[in-house]
Amino acid sequence: MSTPDAHAGHHDEGSYLSGPPGMIARIWQWASTVDHKKIGVMYLFAVLFMFFLGGMSAMAVRYELLDPIREQTTEVINAATGETEFVTVVTGESLKELMGGMFGDNVSGTQIYNRFFTLHGAIMVFMFIIPAIPAALGNFFVPIMLGAKDVAFPRLNLMSWYIYVIGCTFGVLSILLGGVDTGWTFYTPYSTTTDADHWRVVLMVSAAFILGFSSILTGLNFVVTVHKLRAPGMGWFDMPLMIWAIYATSIIQVLATPVIGITLLLLIFERVMHIGIFDPSMGGDPVLYQHFFWFYSHPVVYVMILPGMGIISEVLAIHSRKHIFGYRAIAFSSLGIAGVSFLVWGHHIFTAMGELAAVLFSGLTFLVAIPTAIKVFNWIATLYKGSIVINAPMMYGLMFLFTFSIGGLTGLPLATLATDLHLHDSYYVVAHFHYTMMGGTVIAFMAGLHHWWPKMFGKMYSEKGAMLGAALVFIGFNLTFFTQFFLGTQGMPRRYANYVDEFQTLHQISSAGAVILLVGFLVHFCVFFYSLLWGEKAPANPWGGLTLEWEAESPPIEHNFHKEPILKHGPYDFETTVPPHWDPKDYPLPENPGKH
Amino acid sequence: MTMQTLASAQPDILQKLIFGDKPAASEAAAYSDGLFLMITWFSIIFFVFLMGLMVFFVIKYRRRPGVPAQPSPHHNMLLEIFWTVVPSSSMLVMFVLGFWGYTQKMVVPDSAMELNIRGSKWSWVATYPNGATSPESQRLSKVEDPTTRTVTQGREYPIFYVPEDTDIKLRMQSTDVLHAFWIPAFRTKMDLVPNRYTGFGLRTPKLTPDETVIYHDKEKNTNTAIAGRDLWVFCAEYCGDDHSRMAATIRVVPQEIYDQKMADWSVKLSPIDAGKKIWTQVCKTCHDTSGARLVGPAWNSVKTGDGQFGFGYEAVLEDGSSVMRDANYYRESILDPNAKVVKSFAPAMTSYQGILSDEDIDNVIAFIQSLSDRNPNTGEANEDTENTNTEAPGSDS
Numbered sequence: 001m002s003t004p005d006a007h008a009g010h011h012d013e014g015s016y017l018s019g020p021p022g023m024i025a026r027i028w029q030w031a032s033t034v035d036h037k038k039i040g041v042m043y044l045f046a047v048l049f050m051f052f053l054g055g056m057s058a059m060a061v062r063y064e065l066l067d068p069i070r071e072q073t074t075e076v077i078n079a080a081t082g083e084t085e086f087v088t089v090v091t092g093e094s095l096k097e098l099m100g101g102m103f104g105d106n107v108s109g110t111q112i113y114n115r116f117f118t119l120h121g122a123i124m125v126f127m128f129i130i131p132a133i134p135a136a137l138g139n140f141f142v143p144i145m146l147g148a149k150d151v152a153f154p155r156l157n158l159m160s161w162y163i164y165v166i167g168c169t170f171g172v173l174s175i176l177l178g179g180v181d182t183g184w185t186f187y188t189p190y191s192t193t194t195d196a197d198h199w200r201v202v203l204m205v206s207a208a209f210i211l212g213f214s215s216i217l218t219g220l221n222f223v224v225t226v227h228k229l230r231a232p233g234m235g236w237f238d239m240p241l242m243i244w245a246i247y248a249t250s251i252i253q254v255l256a257t258p259v260i261g262i263t264l265l266l267l268i269f270e271r272v273m274h275i276g277i278f279d280p281s282m283g284g285d286p287v288l289y290q291h292f293f294w295f296y297s298h299p300v301v302y303v304m305i306l307p308g309m310g311i312i313s314e315v316l317a318i319h320s321r322k323h324i325f326g327y328r329a330i331a332f333s334s335l336g337i338a339g340v341s342f343l344v345w346g347h348h349i350f351t352a353m354g355e356l357a358a359v360l361f362s363g364l365t366f367l368v369a370i371p372t373a374i375k376v377f378n379w380i381a382t383l384y385k386g387s388i389v390i391n392a393p394m395m396y397g398l399m400f401l402f403t404f405s406i407g408g409l410t411g412l413p414l415a416t417l418a419t420d421l422h423l424h425d426s427y428y429v430v431a432h433f434h435y436t437m438m439g440g441t442v443i444a445f446m447a448g449l450h451h452w453w454p455k456m457f458g459k460m461y462s463e464k465g466a467m468l469g470a471a472l473v474f475i476g477f478n479l480t481f482f483t484q485f486f487l488g489t490q491g492m493p494r495r496y497a498n499y500v501d502e503f504q505t506l507h508q509i510s511s512a513g514a515v516i517l518l519v520g521f522l523v524h525f526c527v528f529f530y531s532l533l534w535g536e537k538a539p540a541n542p543w544g545g546l547t548l549e550w551e552a553e554s555p556p557i558e559h560n561f562h563k564e565p566i567l568k569h570g571p572y573d574f575e576t577t578v579p580p581h582w583d584p585k586d587y588p589l590p591e592n593p594g595k596h
Numbered sequence: 597m598t599m600q601t602l603a604s605a606q607p608d609i610l611q612k613l614i615f616g617d618k619p620a621a622s623e624a625a626a627y628s629d630g631l632f633l634m635i636t637w638f639s640i641i642f643f644v645f646l647m648g649l650m651v652f653f654v655i656k657y658r659r660r661p662g663v664p665a666q667p668s669p670h671h672n673m674l675l676e677i678f679w680t681v682v683p684s685s686s687m688l689v690m691f692v693l694g695f696w697g698y699t700q701k702m703v704v705p706d707s708a709m710e711l712n713i714r715g716s717k718w719s720w721v722a723t724y725p726n727g728a729t730s731p732e733s734q735r736l737s738k739v740e741d742p743t744t745r746t747v748t749q750g751r752e753y754p755i756f757y758v759p760e761d762t763d764i765k766l767r768m769q770s771t772d773v774l775h776a777f778w779i780p781a782f783r784t785k786m787d788l789v790p791n792r793y794t795g796f797g798l799r800t801p802k803l804t805p806d807e808t809v810i811y812h813d814k815e816k817n818t819n820t821a822i823a824g825r826d827l828w829v830f831c832a833e834y835c836g837d838d839h840s841r842m843a844a845t846i847r848v849v850p851q852e853i854y855d856q857k858m859a860d861w862s863v864k865l866s867p868i869d870a871g872k873k874i875w876t877q878v879c880k881t882c883h884d885t886s887g888a889r890l891v892g893p894a895w896n897s898v899k900t901g902d903g904q905f906g907f908g909y910e911a912v913l914e915d916g917s918s919v920m921r922d923a924n925y926y927r928e929s930i931l932d933p934n935a936k937v938v939k940s941f942a943p944a945m946t947s948y949q950g951i952l953s954d955e956d957i958d959n960v961i962a963f964i965q966s967l968s969d970r971n972p973n974t975g976e977a978n979e980d981t982e983n984t985n986t987e988a989p990g991s992d993s
Contacts, residue, residue, distance in 0.1 A: 417697065588663070590666060
């Protein structure tokens with residue numbers, strides 16, 4: 001791999017964070033960088049900003065549901081005529097009041113609510129969860145873990161970031177113009193006929209379309225990087241499991257994202273030019289859209305969760321100083337999930353498809369649960385006889401096993417046809433996918449962020465602060481979403497701005513949980529902010545990791561390694577290897593190491 | 597047909613916590629509740645075992661200074677096979693039981709009574725085998741405060757009467773966007789798709805003697821307790837602004853009451869009453885008859901900040917031109933709603949061409965007319981000349 005021009009020069013022995021003096025020079029250095037680490041950091045800040053926006057719109061949704069929009073009718077006796085009359089006043093339009101006249105007078109409280117939940121979904125899915133781990137942490141760590149200087153196509157990598165930012169700009173523009181009310185799934189014919197301003201819908205769909213390219217290019221880059229840039233001595237089965245997970249993710253991104261691109265393009269054509277693909281009055285089929293959409297969006301569920309699983313494999317092994325149990329089982333189950341994920345899209349449409357198709361998709365859906373279960377068993381077996389330390393990354397790792405197991409197990413009644421007919425499109429589904437997406441991906445992202453923070457920025461964070469944040473997130477998350485399982489089974493449909501009175505208590509508990517969750521994330525924000533400014537300098541290998549990123553300095557130098565690393569031990573050989581930068585005195589090895 | 601059900605007739609705490617106080621309304625629903633509980637118990641056992649193991653390991657093998665991790669095998673083929681086969685076979689059981697329960701919910705005997713359900717933004721209409729539609733409505737959950745006479749949840753939703761202990765097949769279609777007809781008590785739902793029939797079957801429960809509901813007679817303003825059970829219906833597929841207000845009640849009643857209702861409703865109504873009935877079922881969500889601004893303009897003659905409304909009054913359009921609200925104006929607005937949109941309102945209405953018959957349209961117009969204090973029933977030909985700045989709508993006179 002030849003050195004890209006921008007890497008040449010006298011900085012390559014200094015930290016990648018050091019730059020030329022002067023504000024403008026530094027901004028230009030970052031804006032024009034082809035260094036995967038800088039691009040990873042830029043992604044990190046971009047996705048965290050989108051996480052903030054998506055999180056605030058979630059808070060808006062929970063705020064409205066605290067006291068739903070009600071039409072309160074009072075019976076009064078007309079003094080003049082003596083007749084009884086009903087006077088109706090609307091109460092509980094708390095979101096509308098909060099927003100003031102932002103949306104104009106003619107927009108009702110329910111319309112504002114609909115825009116906010118659409119916003120929450122679209123931002124969280126397209127702009128946060130999909131790029132969060134692969135693009136931010138993956139960009140930073142895939143090349144270093146492989147022992148490479150950079151990704152295979154560094155300029156393409158920078159282009160992906162700019163495409164991502166352009167996509168997000170389109171989305172934010174759509175929001176600033178008033179937002180869309182289609183739901184993040186853009187189901188036809190609602191999305192092609194809704195009277196929300198035409199161009200806002202087109203803008204939001206275009207945003208998702210553009211973001212797709214960023215996703216494809218990043219995936220392509222990683223596939224080539226994993227194939228071509230592994231350090232000397234690193235065979236496929238010497239790769240850390242994080243790399244396997246990112247590799248499986250990248251394959252899904254490259255294969256599935258073009259489908260959503262075409263679908264969204266058709267949707268724009270349908271909306272703007274009325275071509276009639278999804279319009280029943282012109283011979284089209286609205287359900288066809290759902291098939292197209294979920295053919296991408298189901299595999300993408302695994303784009304979201306697989307990298308998280310990769311992080312968990314690293315975190316659990318390193319913080320319990322234990323060889324990962326069933327390395328090949330975990331690696332192959334990643335690929336298995338990637339393969340089967342393309343065959344299960346139909347379970348999102350059980351209530352809009354024929355009986356035979358529903359039965360087939362139900363059976364296939366159970367298949368995808370098996371590799372996931374295998375991973376959980378292997379992770380827990382990894383802890384056996386370990387030397388387990390409880391710190392923030394490990395806390396999040398264990399929390400992942402807890403919340404993600406709930407997410408997985410609560411998926412079973414959704415794959416089971418008889419029970420799904422009841423639970424489909426109810427709050428049960430909302431709770432289930434938040435346990436997998438948030439309890440899975442976001443919790444794993446937090447584990448990874450704490451695990452690699454010292455490496456990325458060369459600063460330690462306050463362990464106590466991080467643990468406090470983790471505890472609040474754990475309590476808040478479970479309070480928010482566990483209640484929603486019961487709402488769903490008792491009959492609360494999703495995407496409702498108001499509801500019958502019976503559901504209010506559970507909704508209020510859920511909203512209270514959301515506040516705790518918010519406080520938890522604010523604590524994390526403060527801890528990280530403090531760490532960046534005043535944090536203690538991080539050692540090169542604070543946790544005793546054996547993967548190659550721990551051989552680099554903290555923060556890594558511009559070219560990652562002083563000289564090309566040669567692999568001498570496996571990523572999880574904790575029983576036989578003293579970790580790099582460690583004194584053997586501080587790291588006793590067992591007397592009779594186990595066999596492979 | 598008897599069916600083995602896994603749910604207990606005497607719900608335990610878990611069952612009550614999960615499904616609330618409202619029990620499953622049919623055997624198929626009870627079966628799927630039982631299946632859900634079975635999967636839940638399976639999940640609880642698995643979860644507690646795994647988490648117990650995790651906590652045990654974390655405590656037992658916590659890091660102690662100077663003590664290395666103890667070696668143990670890195671993989672174990674037998675163990676891997678074991679924990680692949682056990683979940684796989686459990687899931688096979690769930691799949692088969694789920695498939696069985698699915699057929700119970702979908703398949704109905706040929707003798708089943710057919711009920712047509714039509715969904716449109718944002719209301720439900722049920723049409724009975726004799727062509728009647730239910731004109732009754734009620735508030736979904738109502739809390740009356742006797743001191744202030746306040747009832748919460750102000751909107752009224754239609755009541756669909758069905759006979760007890762009967763097989764019913766729902767044939768459903770949507771007139772605009774996707775909807776989903778969810779009856780939580782029957783634990784089942786299905787999407788409504790434009791230009792396609794969908795449906796599912798259900799068997800209504802047998803009422804117990806102590807089950808009563810309040811029948812409210814609008815004409816006489818009386819409340820009577822009748823035998824019956826009310827079940828909620830919600831729209832479960834997002835359909836826009838008032839998605840969360842697209843609800844209905846299914847009222848299971850004894851056969852005699854059902855028959856009586858059918859007989860009452862098939863009585864030929866006067867055009868105004870027939871028009872009012874259509875308004876209740878179709879138009880009410882967007883058009884108020886007491887002057888309120890909903891999605892569309894109010895129908896009665898009223899002057900508000902948005903202008904003057906009502907039959908016989910001129911409407912000001914978006915482009916500043918005005919048009920007389922006469923019979924032809926209303927007919928055009930029903931069939932081609934976006935041709936003339938009143939100023940400050942969004943072109944949100946979809947065409948009712950093919951949905952409302954000519955007679956229906958006549959009746960609706962008769963009803964609208966009856967709401968106006970300016971009721972120019974005569975001189976239809978003169979009305980067109982009153983139109984200003986706009987071409988006369990297609991006239992059939």
